[in-house]
Amino acid sequence: MITREEIEKVFANQLSRIQSQAVRDKVVEIYIEACKRGKWESMEDIRKVPFTLLTDCKGVNFLEHTIAVTEGAYALAKAKMDTYAKLPYEINMDRLVAGGLLHDVGKLMEIEPDGKGGYRKSHAGKCARHPISGAILAAQMGADDELVNTIACHAKEGDGRPQVVETVLIHQADFATFNPLVMLSKGTLIQ
Numbered sequence: 561m562i563t564r565e566e567i568e569k570v571f572a573n574q575l576s577r578i579q580s581q582a583v584r585d586k587v588v589e590i591y592i593e594a595c596k597r598g599k600w601e602s603m604e605d606i607r608k609v610p611f612t613l614l615t616d617c618k619g620v621n622f623l624e625h626t627i628a629v630t631e632g633a634y635a636l637a638k639a640k641m642d643t644y645a646k647l648p649y650e651i652n653m654d655r656l657v658a659g660g661l662l663h664d665v666g667k668l669m670e671i672e673p674d675g676k677g678g679y680r681k682s683h684a685g686k687c688a689r690h691p692i693s694g695a696i697l698a699a700q701m702g703a704d705d706e707l708v709n710t711i712a713c714h715a716k717e718g719d720g721r722p723q724v725v726e727t728v729l730i731h732q733a734d735f736a737t738f739n740p741l742v743m744l745s746k747g748t749l750i751q
Contacts, residue, residue, distance in 0.1 A: 562595040564588055566603045570623060574630050574661055578654045583707075587658050590701050594668040597697070598682070609671055610679060611664070615742045622667060625737055630660030632733030633726070649725050652706070656726040659710025662703075663730050666694025666711070691717045 567588045568575060578584045600606050610617040611625030620628075637651045670685030670693060684693060695712035710727045712718065714734055718727060743749035 562592060562600060562603060562606070564592060567591045570603060571627070571661055574627065574634075574657055577634065577657045580654050583654045583658050586701065586703055586707075587661050590662060590665055590698050590703065591668075593701060594665045594694070594697055597684075598668040598672070600668060605673075606668070609667070611667075612738065612741075613671060613679060613681065615738075615745050618741060618744070620737075620741070622664065622671075626661060626664055628737050629663060629730060629733045630657060632736060633660045633729040636729050636733065637726075651725055651729070655707055655710065655724065656729060658707055659714070659726050659730050660733070662694065662698060662707070662711050663714045663734060664690055664694065665697065666690030666692065669693050669697070689715070689717065691715045 571587075575584050575587065578587070595606070607621055607623055609622040611620055611622045617625075633656055634653075637653065637656055641647055641651065666688075667690045670682060670688075670690040671679050672682040672685075674680040688696075691712050691714060695708045698711055699708050706724045706726075709722075709724050710730055713721050713723045713727045714730045718731065723731075740749055
C-alpha cells in the first residue's frame with residue numbers, strides 16, 4: 561500500500577508551495593485513494609508507468625510528467641505575476657499547484673499493467689478518460705469545484721468549457737510536455 565509519506569516525499573517541493581495545509585492534505589488523500597482504486601502497490605510500480613499511452617514517452621514516466629506540468633504551470637503564472645504591470649485576474653497559487661499535481665491523477669485508475677511488461681487501458685479507463693475519473697474522485701473526496709475544474713478541463717474535455725485561470729495554465733503546461741513527443745514520433749519536430 562502506498563503511504564502518505566511516500567506521496568509527500570515524491571511531491572515534496574511542489575507540496576511545500578501550497579500555503580493551505582487543508583489543500584496539501586487533500587492532494588495527498590486524493591493520490592492515496594487513486595492508488596488504492598488503481599490497485600498500485602508501490603511507488604516503484606508507479607515510477608514505471610508511462611505518462612501517456614497515446615505516444616512513445618521516450619522514458620518519461622507519470623511522476624516526472626506530473627512534476628514537469630506542475631512546475632511549468634507555476635513558472636508561467638510567476639512570469640505573468642512578475643512581469644505584468646497589472647494582472648487582469650487573480651491566480652490562486654494553491655489551486656494551481658494542487659491542480660498541477662492532480663491533473664492526471666485519474667491515470668492511476670485509467671492505466672494498468674498489461675501482464676507482458678507494458679501498460680494498457682484498464683476497464684475503468686475504457687469507460688472514462690482520466691480527466692473525468694480524476695475529477696469524479698476529487699469531487700468525491702471533497703475537493704472544491706474550482707480544483708475539480710482544473711482536473712476535468714485540463715485536456716480535450718475542457719475545450720470550449722468555462723475554466724478557472726489555473727486550468728488554462730495547467731492545460732498549456734500539459735500540452736507543452738505532450739505535443740513535442742507526438743511531433744517527435746511523427747517526424748514533425750524540428751531539431
